[in-house]
Amino acid sequence: MNVHDSEKILGVLDAEGYKATNDPLTAELIILNTCSIRQKAEQKFYSELGRFRALKKKKPGLRIAIAGCIAQQEGMKITRKAPYVDFVFGPQNVHLLTKFLKDNEPHIATEDNPDxxxxxxxxxxxxxxxxxxxxxxxxxxxxxxxxxxxxxxxxxxxxxxxxxxxxxxxxxxxxxxxxxxxxxxxxxxxxxxxxxxxxxxxxxxxxxxxxxxxxxxxxxxxxxxxxxxxxxxxxxxxxxxxxxxxxxxxxxxxxxxxxxxxxxxxxxxxxxxxxxxxxxxxxxxxxxxxxxxxxxxxxxxxxxxxxxxxxxxxxxxxxxxxxxxxxxxxxxxxxxxxxxxxxxxxxxxxxxxxSLEGTRQEILVEGKSRAGGKQISGRTRTNKIVTVETSDCTEGTLMNVEIVRARQHSLEGKLPKE
Ligand code: SF4
Known part of the structure; x- marks a missing residue:
């Protein structure tokens, strides 16, 4: 859910002419999309947030925003703890991002959004x-x-x-x-x-x-x-x-x-x-x-x-x-x-x-396997990861494979002979 929210945040930013970078040093805007489903995620957020304070000192024009469930839950408490944060918006208020980007005012958006x-x-x-x-x-x-x-x-x-x-x-x-x-x-x-x-x-x-x-x-x-x-x-x-x-x-x-x-x-x-x-x-x-x-x-x-x-x-x-x-x-x-x-x-x-060894499974090819070499990776309809050695790696194709070996978290397959 959170990853898809990030895709929407990226969509809104893209429509405003922003481009994504993985380098915080070159960023004009940093958004932390947070999760509060467990305490650990919340602790991780606060330690991560501290790192951006030094960055903002070096680069005063940098804007920092907090999104997601911690933003919703903590609201103003975040800007009290970290006054260098420019705006805070919960998962129900992603649509307001466009407005926030256009002015230089601090914003806290945690209202319920029935629409x-x-x-x-x-x-x-x-x-x-x-x-x-x-x-x-x-x-x-x-x-x-x-x-x-x-x-x-x-x-x-x-x-x-x-x-x-x-x-x-x-x-x-x-x-x-x-x-x-x-x-x-x-x-x-x-x-x-x-x-x-x-x-x-x-x-x-x-x-x-x-x-x-x-x-x-x-x-x-x-x-x-x-x-x-x-x-x-x-x-x-x-x-x-x-x-x-x-x-x-x-x-x-x-x-x-x-x-x-x-x-x-x-x-x-x-x-x-x-x-x-x-x-x-x-x-x-x-x-x-x-x-x-x-x-x-x-x-x-x-x-x-x-x-x-x-x-x-x-x-x-x-x-x-x-x-x-x-x-x-x-x-x-x-x-x-x-x-x-x-x-x-x-x-x-x-x-x-x-128990799947020896069975045939249809996989949807997702791309090259992280294991490298000629291995490709895909998933069965039952959502199990299968790696197969083949030179044919067309992402998005459906392929029938024979399962030859079961590992703890994935399966190894081969292309059937006929
Ligand atoms: S309250 Fe939480 S765990 Fe329960 S159904 Fe809703 S999202 Fe799921």
Whole structure:
């Protein structure tokens, strides 16, 4: 979400005649697009910001701006701590950047923007083959650990026609894969609902693959499962964050599903979409998490057998419900639970990857592999990275490969003989 926000910021700047540079010494304007989803990202931001103070001393005309969720959350506190910052704008106010660039006044823009879904911003994308497309902004769910509803505001869906126009434009310019973005795409609603939107995008000529993130399990409907099963362009992968395998913890997290309900949805998905890859997010050491709760999470990993997970220790976020809860679990216990969760999942991922050896997979070629040589890299429809040795490296082509070796985080393929 943040990376795509940066693409929009670049789009707005490009329309104003700015060009990107990777060298802060030559920059006239530096924008830090921040994330506050975890404490660590926030700490990193403040240490990074300090580096620009010296730069501004050397170059007084340099303007420094802070964007993103920390900007939204901290607002004026940032300019109090760092008076050399020229303007601060939250994720709902990127459209105001044009105005800020035109005058030399300091600005703080953290207001709620109910019209955000109606602002069509220019976007500069680095990737020609794959693109993110925002379908909705904000979130209404208020999971107790999450800062997003406070920083990105309430749920607002973009009109279907605007999304379809963007997707058609991307297809025309050679884009092959789009990922629809929203905090909870399952609750997308405009003139279309989310399965309806998928059905329309599926008809666009040139788009070969459609992905989406993120799906809240409570809103995963039968109609959506049917759409994934029926639509040829919709990939067989879903990121469905469980967060915890304990009903008590899920309740404290305000997730509004039980583990049993979640399991039933996974079963439905696997029955209707054979081979679908399922990934998840897990929080270790949520306030009040007992040993039994933790064991339930580990058991859930064994039972569900995800293709991969993102797991983190709980860190309290300002203004959220969980920040008020008793977070007295010692850090070393949180860390050892996280370690166990990651270790269990590593084995499951390795086993699942191994089971793909000898199978044929369609990959979308993304370019040369970072490993160098003649290796190219692409992804399967289930979102697994495959490297293949071949001299044919046309980005954006679909290629059938045979998986010859599974590694921990990727697969090795070869071109089949016939
Ligand atoms: S659904 Fe996602 S974005 Fe919304 S509050 Fe919950 S975790 Fe945060």
């Amino acid at each position: 955000i879904a109606l602002h069509e911003l220019p976007v500069i994308r680095n990737d020609r083959i794959k693109a993110w497309v925002t379908i909705m902004y904000g979130c209404n769910n208020f999971c107790s650990y999450c800062v997003v509803p406070y920083t990105r505001g309430r749920e607002r869906s973009r009109p279907g026609h605007a999304i379809l126009k963007e997707a058609a434009g991307l297809a025309e310019s050679g884009c092959r894969e789009i990922t629809l973005l929203g905090q909870n795409v399952n609750s997308y609603r405009s003139d279309l609902d989310f399965p309806g939107l998928l059905r329309e995008i599926d008809k666009i000529e040139g788009i070969e693959r459609i992905r989406f993130v993120t799906s809240h399990p409570k809103d995963l409907s039968d109609a959506l499962i049917d759409a994934i099963a029926e639509l040829p362009m919709v990939c067989e992968h879903i990121h469905l964050p469980l967060q915890s395998g304990s009903d008590a913890v899920l309740q404290h997290m305000n997730r509004r599903y039980t583990y049993k309900e979640y399991r039933e949805k996974v079963e439905k998905l696997r029955n209707k979409v054979p081979g679908i890859a399922i990934t998840s997010d897990i929080i270790a050491g949520f306030p009040g998490e007992t040993v039994k709760d933790h064991i339930n999470t580990v058991n859930a990993l064994h039972e569900i057998e995800y293709d991969g997970i993102f797991a983190f220790n709980f860190s309290p976020r300002p203004d959220t419900g969980a920040a008020e809860m008793d977070d007295s679990l010692p850090q070393h216990i949180k860390s050892s639970r996280l370690y166990e969760i990651l270790a269990v999942q590593e084995k499951i991922t390795a086993r699942k990857n191994k």
